[in-house]
Amino acid sequence: MESKKSKNVVHSEVIRTDYFSLPKSLKRKYITPFIILDQQIKRNLINGGIKTRPVNSNGLWCCSLLPAILCIYAYFYKVSLLYKIVACVSIGLLVYSCLFILFLSVSCVVLNYDTIHGGCTASTMASVLLLYVFLEQDLAFSILCAFPTLHLYNLLLRFCLLSHPKTFTVGEAMLVSQGISLLTITILIKVFYDIGESDEEMEFINTIVNTVLSTVGLIVTALYLLTDEQRNLGNLIKILLVGFIFTLMILHSIIGVGFLPKILYYIFFDKNRVQIFTFWLSLVVIAVVVLVSRTRLAVKASTVTRKAFHVLASLVFLSGLLLDVNLITLASGIGLALIILIEAIRKSQIEPISGALQSAFDVYSDDKDVGSFAMTPIYLFAALACPLALVPAHAGAPLELLAGVLAIGVGDTAASWLGSNYGFYKWRHDNNRTLEGTAFNIISQIGTVYALQLFELLSTNNMIIRASVAAVASGLVEAHTDQVDNLVLPLVSLLAFQATYVLC
Structure with missing residues (x-):
């Protein structure tokens, strides 16, 4: 009886601290179901003996970041055929990620599959249809792009969670596996197919x-x-x-x-x-x-x-992105x-x-x-470099290429320094992030962009407004998320830049 009561206390505590500042009606209608889903998955993982990185949440929302960025750029901007192909394949990865989350909410048996199962096959068909119908690619080519990528993603996801305990949360494992899978299929397409890159x-x-x-x-x-x-x-x-x-x-x-x-x-x-x-x-x-x-x-x-x-x-990436x-x-x-x-x-x-x-x-x-690996330095480097792979050439590209530098190199560093030395008011009692650190995070990013504009090192339309939106988004996520900052903040900044694309 006491054990059951303690579990309920922990459950309610997680719900209360994860979204304490939202209205109660919004919590009950939109947020609570996701928190309950997250906690159910955590219990299933514990019962299955699977050890994820020890944090409060699984970070399930991370699986949508990379596909969202790719699809928005592919839809609103003039991008190469290869970029569109990768975007279509990423939708299949997102579909499988959602199915994987649903499977985990029922049981962790899905992690024990050694072969392709129905969910992976259905996700493959989603990518194949997008490639065949919307991009008018050959059916055989569509299958050769989608099937190996989804299969590799399934294997990597299981490998991350089963073979490397305490290294990833579920969301981080999904995001890392998506990135490796899409990078692999990109390299293979460039090697074996001529798609007209000039x-x-x-x-x-x-x-x-x-x-x-x-x-x-x-x-x-x-x-x-x-x-x-x-x-x-x-x-x-x-x-x-x-x-x-x-x-x-x-x-x-x-x-x-x-x-x-x-x-x-x-x-x-x-x-x-x-x-x-x-x-x-x-x-x-x-x-x-x-x-x-x-x-x-x-x-x-x-x-x-x-x-x-x-x-x-x-400094290395900032100088390179501005000069060459x-x-x-x-x-x-x-x-x-x-x-x-x-x-x-x-x-x-x-x-x-x-x-x-x-x-x-x-x-x-x-x-x-x-966990098993030192992922933080790898995440740091990937965070600074990822805009180079994700941002296509367009009017606002010079600013968006700095998403990793601003979110991690400037904002996160500033928040850490000022928050640890002068921070007093914490966002909540179980979080070491402070209001002062978050404010300095946002101000430092905006100030950096303003300085680059002042010295004529960067010039795009409405860059201060766009940088402000991205700084607020990444700053608030940094203050509340327990996922690895180096991994998610640059992608959040890119989504914020995309939300203001009309201003460029």
Whole structure:
């Protein structure tokens, strides 16, 4: 009896704290059913022995962010055929996500399916119909795009939740799995199909990025398949060497004999890029020096200290987005591959490299990094870079490309610093976010955009109004969500920018 009572108390407490500021009628009609659904899924996961990241909610709403952004851009803007294809496939992922949520609300048995089930098949058909009817694509091509993507999404979702306890919430697992699945199908379409993309420079960049990401994927797979006896420095060097040779062979076959001088010229000498690269290199050196010195001291870094790396990463992306979008696109693709590779080596248990990386992780790990992987730095890099992949060329693109920098590098960092030092009034008793931090979050984003406009580094129509709407949206979400900020805030900012698209 007492146990049942305590469960009811916890249930009511979660409902009360999650949306305390809304009118009661709105709570009962619209919000309460979703809270009850969320709690039912949490109970089913606990009963099934599945451990998600320990937070109050599952973040089910995250599954709609990426498909919504893709579909809005595909509908309202002039985008490439590839972009439209990916948007249609994302709708299938959203349909399956909704069905997956309904299945989880009944039982977690859906996670134990080893094969494709009815929900996945139905979601595949939704994408196939969109591709075949609205984009007038060949039926075989539509099936080849939709079926592998949905199947991969199903496998990744189960892999995230079953094989890596305490690493993801359900919503975070959905969002990460969606991103990987859509990135994979994008690369495959570019490799095996000619869909009429004519930008020679972007094709050059995409070739390099896709090759590097593919190589890292193969290296990570090889590290994963090593036995305990094979996990030594010699085998690691062999795997990296084979990966390097594979990359050279692929680039040679696609770009041509002089691919290496061409790449070096593009990075360092074309359009005076050597100055930009030198600035980035100086920031990287600063970050490495601080990281090594702090690791040697073995003193746990505070939240504010960790935000210093947010500032350094944001300076890299801000300078690239303002001065040379194509170069930062190339750099972000290679940088993401390197971060994934470093994390894979840390988890590979190959000494002494893995031990050194683990020491740095112990010092700088976030309280959200309680699972199998250090997802926070990967999320940070992906957050800053995701607008490059999601925002098509249009009048308001220069501002929207800064969504990650503004939401994470500026707003979240400002909120963390001021909230921890001067914050007094908390949003609620179980939340460490303060009203002062949120206010500074919003003001700092607007102020940054105003400064960029003042120094004529950025100029789009009604940019202050649009930035204000995005800042308020991301600031309020940052104050109330318990999902990883680095993952969701840039996408929320992009949706807010899209909501004000008429102003651009």
